[in-house]
Amino acid sequence: MADLINPEVEWARRLLEGDATAFTPFVESFQSKVFQYTWLMCGQREDAEEVAQDTLLKVFESFDQLREPEHVKAWVFRIAKNYCLMKRRRSVFAPERELSLDELMPGSMPGSDSHGIAASEWVPDARELPEQGLLRRELNHELETAMQELPENYRSVVLLRDVEGLTTAEAAEVLDLSVDVVKQRLHRGRLALRKRLAGYVTPAGKVSE
Amino acid sequence: MNSTKHQHGPADDACLEVFEKLSEYLDGELSPQDCKHIQDHIQDCVPCVAFVESLKASIQAARDLHPDEPVRELPDELREKLKAAWKAALQRRAG
Numbered sequence: 426m427a428d429l430i431n432p433e434v435e436w437a438r439r440l441l442e443g444d445a446t447a448f449t450p451f452v453e454s455f456q457s458k459v460f461q462y463t464w465l466m467c468g469q470r471e472d473a474e475e476v477a478q479d480t481l482l483k484v485f486e487s488f489d490q491l492r493e494p495e496h497v498k499a500w501v502f503r504i505a506k507n508y509c510l511m512k513r514r515r516s517v518f519a520p521e522r523e524l525s526l527d528e529l530m531p532g533s534m535p536g537s538d539s540h541g542i543a544a545s546e547w548v549p550d551a552r553e554l555p556e557q558g559l560l561r562r563e564l565n566h567e568l569e570t571a572m573q574e575l576p577e578n579y580r581s582v583v584l585l586r587d588v589e590g591l592t593t594a595e596a597a598e599v600l601d602l603s604v605d606v607v608k609q610r611l612h613r614g615r616l617a618l619r620k621r622l623a624g625y626v627t628p629a630g631k632v633s634e
Numbered sequence: 635m636n637s638t639k640h641q642h643g644p645a646d647d648a649c650l651e652v653f654e655k656l657s658e659y660l661d662g663e664l665s666p667q668d669c670k671h672i673q674d675h676i677q678d679c680v681p682c683v684a685f686v687e688s689l690k691a692s693i694q695a696a697r698d699l700h701p702d703e704p705v706r707e708l709p710d711e712l713r714e715k716l717k718a719a720w721k722a723a724l725q726r727r728a729g
Contacts, residue, residue, distance in 0.1 A: 443724055448717060452708070460705045470703055478712060485719035489727035530653055568695050569702055587696040593663065612657035619692040 437494035456481060458498075458589060459505050465584055466509045468573050476512050480505040499595035502585060506599055522576050529616035564622070571621040579614035586611050648675060652682065656689060 433454055439447035459480050464473040483504050491500055572580060572588075585596040586607070597607045652675050658664045659672045676682040708716075 440720065441724075441727075445717075448720065452713070452716060456708060457705050460703075461699075461701050464701050464703050473703070474706070478708070481708075481716055482712075482719060485716045486723060488720050488723035490723075526650070526653060530650075564695055565698075565700060566702055568692075568699055572696070572699070583696060587693055588699050590697070593661070608658060608663070612654070615657055615689060615693055615696075616653075618696060619689050622692050622695065623688055 431495075431498070433497050434495050437491065437497040440488065441491065441494060452481065455484070455501055459501065462502065462505055462584055462589060463509060465569070465572050465588070466577075466581065467512065472512055476505065476508045479508050483508070496595065498589070499591055499599050502589065502591065503599045506581070524576065524579060524613040524617055526613065526616070529613060529620055567622060568618065571618050574621075575614055575617055579610050579617065582607055582610040583614040583618065587615070649682065652676065653685075656686060660686070660690060660693065 433451065436447040436451040436454070440451060456477065460473060460477040463476040463480070464470070467473040467476060480501070484501055487504070491497060493500070572583065575583065581600055582596055582602075585591045585599055586593065591599065593604055593607050593611070596602075596611075597604045600607065602610075652672050655664060655668060655672060659669060664672070676686060
């Protein structure tokens with residue numbers, strides 16, 4: 426029976442058993458996920474596409490080394506991360522720097538009172554926005570830009586945890602970091618994205634300039 | 635604790651302590667004691683609750699992110715190469 430939560434796990438198990446019918450869904454699922462990751466890490470279409478293709482090829486070349494199909498996603502992203510590191514061009518990456526909590530906390534919150542948050546601090550719930558609506562597309566575009574502008578050490582963690590859905594332990598393993606460092610970077614990266622989105626969309630649903 | 639008993643913001647040590655742990659709180663990775671501490675803190679503090687909600691919304695937006703760049707179809711040649719690599723890996727595994 427297919428793994429309803431992680432179909433990739435089931436496809437990986439079937440591929441290890443030689444089941445060719447799992448090949449196409451596995452490739453299509455990971456092609457999309459890996460491209461999303463490499464695009465947001467590399468910032469250039471050509472680089473992202475090349476890294477994603479190199480990753481897929483390496484995945485299949487190394488398939489006999491996949492020991493734990495239940496962790497196939499982390500295994501694939503570890504390969505993708507290594508190819509990103511090899512490919513990266515400093516010029517298109519946001520500079521590495523540390524984000525402090527002080528700069529990410531709400532400041533004096535102008536416009537807020539003791540009963541609410543400032544209009545400039547509000548972030549819309551994407552699930553409540555129309556699927557194909559302008560605001561949702563604008564929010565998505567702004568988030569993508571904000572993601573690419575995050576310092577790389579935070580971006581890689583937010584991407585793996587929130588965008589790709591890896592667990593904290595899996596993200597730590599992919600990035601060769603301790604769980605505590607992953608948690609710290611994830612939190613600061615999230616706060617940075619929140620701050621960026623909060624200044625972009627107002628409660629009235631109007632995209633600010 | 636209510637909003638009249640603490641000054642919400644960077645200058646407030648209690649708020650700083652909460653801010654530092656909000657992601658772990660939302661991810662369910664805190665101990666029951668730490669979790670209760672945060673719940674007690676934000677219970678009656680409207681600005682803190684609003685901040686948590688805005689953080690939750692931005693995390694949700696990241697989970698729903700779809701890159702503007704569309705994924706192109708893999709060239710047939712590469713697809714065949716991937717399949718050949720998989721078959722070779724299976725043979726090594728069997729051998």
